[in-house]
Amino acid sequence: MSPQAIFVYEIDESFGPNILAEYFLIKQELPKEILKDFVQKHVEKEFKSAVSQKNNIRYFSNKIDAKSIEKENLYLGFILKEEEDMVSIKSIFETVEEKILKEFTEDRKKLEELLKDSLNSILSLMEKLKEPAIIVETINDKTKKMIDDGLLQEARELIDLGEEVPQKLAMEISLAEEYLNENAYKKAKKSYLKAAELAETIQEYEIVSFLRYKAEEIGTLPELIKESEGLYKDINGLIDTLQENKLHLYHELNQPLNRLINISSSFEDNEKISKLTQLLSYSNQADRLAKELFNLDKKIKEAMENL
Numbered sequence: 001m002s003p004q005a006i007f008v009y010e011i012d013e014s015f016g017p018n019i020l021a022e023y024f025l026i027k028q029e030l031p032k033e034i035l036k037d038f039v040q041k042h043v044e045k046e047f048k049s050a051v052s053q054k055n056n057i058r059y060f061s062n063k064i065d066a067k068s069i070e071k072e073n074l075y076l077g078f079i080l081k082e083e084e085d086m087v088s089i090k091s092i093f094e095t096v097e098e099k100i101l102k103e104f105t106e107d108r109k110k111l112e113e114l115l116k117d118s119l120n121s122i123l124s125l126m127e128k129l130k131e132p133a134i135i136v137e138t139i140n141d142k143t144k145k146m147i148d149d150g151l152l153q154e155a156r157e158l159i160d161l162g163e164e165v166p167q168k169l170a171m172e173i174s175l176a177e178e179y180l181n182e183n184a185y186k187k188a189k190k191s192y193l194k195a196a197e198l199a200e201t202i203q204e205y206e207i208v209s210f211l212r213y214k215a216e217e218i219g220t221l222p223e224l225i226k227e228s229e230g231l232y233k234d235i236n237g238l239i240d241t242l243q244e245n246k247l248h249l250y251h252e253l254n255q256p257l258n259r260l261i262n263i264s265s266s267f268e269d270n271e272k273i274s275k276l277t278q279l280l281s282y283s284n285q286a287d288r289l290a291k292e293l294f295n296l297d298k299k300i301k302e303a304m305e306n307l
Contacts, residue, residue, distance in 0.1 A: 003092075004028065004057075005079035006119045008064075008100065008111065011039055012073070021111035023119055030079070034059045042075065047262050049090065057081060062093045069104050076100065087180070087221075091214035092122055095206065125206055129173060132166035139166070139202055161202050169198045173211075185222050189215045221266070228263050231256040247290035253283040 007022035007030060017035040034052050038061045041050035052059045061077040076093060096118045103114050128134050139162035146155035176191035192215035199207040235256050238249055257280045264272045 003078045003119055003122055004081050005030070006096070006115045006122075007077045007079075008115065009035070009075050009077065010071070010073045011043060011075065021108050021115055023112055023115040024079075025119065028079070030059075030077075038075070038077070045258055045262075047265070049262075049265065051265055051268065060089050060093075062090065062097075064097055064100065066101065066104075068101055071104075087214055087217045090217050091210055092125075094213040095125075095209050096122070098209070121206065125210060128204070128207060129170075132170045135166040135169070135202070135204060136162055138204070142203060158202065165198050165202045169195055169202075169207075172198060180218065185218050189218045192218065224263050224266060228260060231260050231263075235260075247286075247293060250283055250287040250290050254280065254287070257283060 004026055005022065005024040005028065007019060009017050009019045011017050017039055019030070022030065031054055034054060037052045038050050038059075041047045041052075042061065042063060048063050050061045052061075058080045059077060060080060061075050064071070064074040064076050066072070066074040076097060078089065078092075080089070099118055099121075100114065105111050105114070128138070139158060143155045143158050143162070146152075146158065172191055172195040176188050176195060179185075179188035179191060192211050196208045196211035196215065199205075199211060235253060238252055241249055257276060261273055261276045261280065264276060
């Protein structure tokens with residue numbers, strides 16, 4: 001994954017989205033229609049996470065739990081170019097959210113500097129996960145500092161760990177990715193947690209945080225699949241009932257359909273999202289027509305009573 005930009009914004013009930021700070025690796029703009037789409041998904045549909053796309057560029061936004069800094073409508077977003085699973089994106093969000101909540105400021109320049117540091121930290125993290133040699137370099141830097149500080153025993157222990165752990169870490173992450181691709185979520189979670197333990201032994205705490213968040217996200221996927229199956233069953237039941245001309249039940253389709261769209265976004269199943277959105281559109285149209293029929297029915301009854 002290669003984040004191209006990071007931005008923090010708030011959504012005002014009266015004025016809409018307001019960018020508080022942004023940082024771009026390459027010169028580009030954050031399209032207004034993307035922010036408008038995020039407002040619709042976050043506010044109107046009450047999605048915590050939202051993904052949007054324009055011209056092969058993807059945009060991800062997530063609501064920040066900012067009660068600790070007394071903010072109610074704070075959001076963090078990324079601009080991405082390469083394909084990446086939603087689990088990784090959300091895991092990255094969690095690690096950056098922690099940093100923002102600790103160091104949040106109303107000063108735009110300082111906040112932009114914080115975003116710059118966060119984005120560079122993400123890029124460094126991604127490179128470390130791809131290449132064990134980079135982790136070895138960081139271990140060497142740490143051990144040099146320990147030696148300079150007179151921590152000789154600690155330095156020796158870290159040097160010993162640095163000879164084997166980075167390669168084991170890379171192999172465990174690779175195994176976890178294979179499990180994830182095979183939808184073996186329990187095994188993937190276990191491997192990510194094992195990788196996090198390895199990272200902790202060599203004091204790569206940023207990697208530890210990322211991997212633990214990723215394991216936690218993966219752990220929720222089986223329940224989401226189970227919930228999704230239940231929702232499909234409920235919707236099919238309602239559709240069968242609607243065949244008996246109980247038109248008022250079209251309204252009952254909206255909530256489970258919206259939830260299925262939200263769940264599908266977690267798996268980034270764009271084809272299913274598109275089909276479910278179309279189904280939701282049909283359901284909304286049917287609901288409006290059903291209400292019109294209901295109101296007309298009342299008027300007909302009243303008119304008949306007044307004859």
